[in-house]
Structures are given as structure tokens and as C-alpha cells.
Amino acid sequence: MPEGDTLHTLARAMRPGLEAQTVERMRLRGQSPEWGQAPRVERVYAHGKHLFLEFSHGRTLRCHLGMHGDWHRYPVGAVWKKPARQASVVIETARQVYVCFNAKEAEWMPTDGIRRRTLAARIGPDLLGAGIRWDRLQHRLLAFSEGHTPLCDLLLDQRIASGIGNVYKSEILFLHHRHPMTVRGQVETGELVNLYRSARSLLQNNLRGGQRVTRFVSDARGGLWVYGRRREPCFVCGGPIRSQAMGHHLRPTYWCSACQPE
Numbered sequence: 001m002p003e004g005d006t007l008h009t010l011a012r013a014m015r016p017g018l019e020a021q022t023v024e025r026m027r028l029r030g031q032s033p034e035w036g037q038a039p040r041v042e043r044v045y046a047h048g049k050h051l052f053l054e055f056s057h058g059r060t061l062r063c064h065l066g067m068h069g070d071w072h073r074y075p076v077g078a079v080w081k082k083p084a085r086q087a088s089v090v091i092e093t094a095r096q097v098y099v100c101f102n103a104k105e106a107e108w109m110p111t112d113g114i115r116r117r118t119l120a121a122r123i124g125p126d127l128l129g130a131g132i133r134w135d136r137l138q139h140r141l142l143a144f145s146e147g148h149t150p151l152c153d154l155l156l157d158q159r160i161a162s163g164i165g166n167v168y169k170s171e172i173l174f175l176h177h178r179h180p181m182t183v184r185g186q187v188e189t190g191e192l193v194n195l196y197r198s199a200r201s202l203l204q205n206n207l208r209g210g211q212r213v214t215r216f217v218s219d220a221r222g223g224l225w226v227y228g229r230r231r232e233p234c235f236v237c238g239g240p241i242r243s244q245a246m247g248h249h250l251r252p253t254y255w256c257s258a259c260q261p262e
Contacts (some may be wrong), residue, residue, distance in 0.1 A: 002049065002065050002069075002165070003047050003163060003165035003167060003168055003203070004046070004049060004126065004128055004162060004163025004164065004165070004203050005163070005203045005204075005206040005207055005212070005254050006090070006125055007046035007049055007050070007051055007065075007163075008046045008203075008207055009207060009209045009232075010046065010051060010071060011044050011051060012099065014044050014073075014098065015044045015075065016090070017093070017095075017096050017098070018041045018044050018053070018093070018098065019042070019043065019044055020040060020041065020042075021040065021041050021094075022038050022039070022040050022093065022095045022239075023039055023041060023055070023091055023092065023093060023253065024026050024038060024092045024093060024094060024220075025090070025092040026090060026092065027087070027089070027090040028032040028088070028089055028106055028108060029063070029088060029106065029211070030087075033108060036057075036183075037057070038160045039055040039057040039059070039077030040055065040056040041053055041054070041055060041056075042054045042055060042056050043090075044126075046126075047123060047129070047162060047240060048123060048124070048126050048127070048158055048163045049064060049065070049097075049158065049162065049163065049165070050062055050063070050064050050161020050162075051063045051064075051065075051071075053061060053091075053165065054111055055111075058109060058110060058111050058112070059108055059109070059111060060108070060109050060110070060116060060120070061089065061106070061107070061108060061259045062101065062105070062106070062107050062109060063089060063100055063103050063105065063106045064089070064104045064105040065100075065103055065104060065108065066102075066103065066104020066105070067104070067256050068102040069074060069100060069101065069102045069103040069104055070089075070100070070101055070102070071089065071098060071099070071100050071102065072098070072099045072100075072206050073096055073097070073098050073135050074097045074099065074100075074175065074248075075095065075096060075097075076094070076095060076096065076097055076125070078097070080099060082099075082101045086101045086102050087101055088100050088101065088103035088106045089101070089103065089106050089232070090103065095163055096258045098136065101165075113115040115259045116164070116193075116226065120125040122159060122161050123159070123162050124137070124140055124144075124157075124158055124159050124161040125137060125140075125159045125160055125161055125162065126157055126161075126162045126163060127162065127163040127164065127196065127199050127200045127203055128163055128200070128203050128204065128207070132179050132195055132200065134196075135196070137160065137161055137193060137196060137205065138189060138192075138193055139161055140159065140160045140161070141154075141160055141184075141189070141193070141259055142189075143193055144157055144159040144160050145157065145160065145184050146184070147183065147184055148183050148184070148185065149184045150181045150182065150183055150184075150246070150247055151180060151181075151182050151183070151184065151195070152169060152171060152180035152181065152247040152251070152253050152255045153178075153247040153248050153249075154192075155168070155173070155195065155199070156169055156235060156247070156251065157173060159248060160196075161196050161199070162205070163199065164199050165202055166251055166252060166253075167212060167214075167227045167229075168198045168199055168202055168203070168214070169222070169251075169253070170226050170227045170253055170254040171202065171224060171225055171226065171227055172195055172199055172202070173255065174225045174226045174256060174259065174260060175214075175225065175253075176191070176194070176195060176198065176256060177197060177259055177260055178195075178245050178254045178260060179215065179261060179262045180247070180260070181247075181262065182256055182262075183248060195237055202214050207238075208220070212224070214227075217235075221235065222235075225238075225257075226241050226254040226255055226256060227254045228241070228254065229241040229254060234256040234258065236256070236259050237256065237258045237259055239256055239257065239258040239259075240256075240257075241254055241255070241256055242254070242255055242257055243258070
């Protein structure tokens with residue numbers, strides 16, 4: 001699943017071809033919106049795992065890729081690499097066509113409407129955003145989780161902070177020597193906030209695109225500490241990396257039982 005760094009990299013790649021461009025045609029889930037004068041794309045940006053496109057006629061498109069979504073760009077008239085029935089969003093300018101296939105969520109909303117304000121309240125601060133208020137994040141930690149919430153669920157809760165996905169969840173907990181099923185009430189608040197500080201640093205270091213890296217060691221042994229390394233030896237202690245579906249949503253989780261004891 002794309003995580004916060006992927007969405008920010010995607011938004012940066014889409015801006016030159018879309019911002020300030022007039023939209024000739026657009027379809028959302030196969031339906032064409034009704035508008036008078038063709039709008040321009042005013043802004044393309046990411047917030048956590050969400051991509052937003054703001055248009056000049058006061059409407060905004062929000063897209064969440066989920067597990068299987070991805071964006072393609074084609075010259076007008078080119079053959080798509082995936083079937084049209086999988087297209088969730090199609091945006092056509094005079095020269096290019098942007099297609100989002102298999103999005104988990106895609107919706108229109110008024111740029112200044114209730115739906116947008118509701119989302120802003122529900123989605124936590126973007127860990128790649130400027131000027132994060134860590135004191136406010138601490139308040140959201142307490143507001144949106146219980147003392148018995150395991151850390152593997154806590155880090156994935158986008159209401160607290162946006163951008164952490166399954167890869168970073170496992171990597172951050174390894175770096176902090178915390179078992180994934182350790183509950184929030186067993187960890188000091190300051191350390192909890194430091195989990196998110198680490199997440200922000202890792203996300204920033206991966207904004208260049210390419211293969212995601214959390215292990216910055218030049219030994220050609222791999223760029224991730226534990227994720228995707230089931231039964232392989234831990235880089236620190238040599239013990240086997242374990243993997244199990246954990247948490248409320250039973251998401252695949254990787255950890256070292258020696259470095260991250262229960």
C-alpha cells in the first residue's frame with residue numbers, strides 16, 4: 001500500500017502536467033461531472049495517504065489509492081496499459097490523460113464545504129507537513145486511542161497522524177525496540193511522540209522516490225530492517241525475523257523477538 005512518502009512523490013510528479021491546466025474532460029467512477037466553463041487545476045497536493053486536486057470552480061477531488069490503486073499518465077490518444085473498466089478517475093487536458101486505476105476511494109467535494117472540513121478534523125496532521133505541532137499530536141494520541149491499544153494499531157491510525165503505513169509501522173517499532181503488541185498504556189507519552197518523530201524522519205528520507213529505505217548502511221544486505229524479511233536473520237542480533245497478522249485489522253507485521261521482546 002502506498003504510504004505518505006509515495007503520495008507526496010506522486011503529487012510532485014503530477015504538478016507540472018496538471019497545475020494551471022484546463023481540464024477538457026473528466027470522469028469519476030465512469031460518470032462525467034456537470035460543469036459550465038471547463039475548470040483549471042489550481043493545486044495538486046498530498047496529505048498523508050490522500051491525494052487532493054483543487055479546481056478553479058470550487059470543487060476538489062480526493063483520492064485514496066488503498067492497496068491496489070495507481071496513477072498512470074498517457075499522451076492523448078495513447079492505449080492504456082490497464083482496461084478502462086478499472087479506471088476510477090480520468091482527467092484529460094489538451095495534451096495528456098491522467099488515469100487512476102482501482103482507487104480505494106475517489107470523491108468530489110466542495111473545496112470549502114462541510115465534507116472537506118469533516119475530513120480535515122478526522123485526518124491527523126501530515127507527518128510530511130511543515131510545522132507539526134507535537135503537543136497537538138500528543139493530544140490526538142490520547143483522544144483517538146485507549147490505554148489497551150497495541151502499538152501496531154496506534155501507528156496505523158490516520159486520525160492521530162497521517163502517512164504511516166505497514167512498512168514504516170514495522171520498521172519504527174524495530175528501531176525503538178518495541179514489540180508490536182505492546183499497548184499504549186505501557187509506554188511513556190514522550191516515547192510515543194518519538195515514534196512519530198522517527199516516522200517523519202524516515203518519510204522525509206524517502207521523498208526522493210525509488211526503493212524505500214529505512215536502514216542506511218552501505219553493506220548491500222538490504223534497505224529494510226525487518227519488513228518482508230520473515231525467517232531471515234536480524235541485522236542486529238542474528239535471530240530470525242518473525243511475521244504475523246496482528247492488530248484489529250490483522251495487518252502483516254514483522255519483528256525480531258529478541259530485539260523486541262514481549
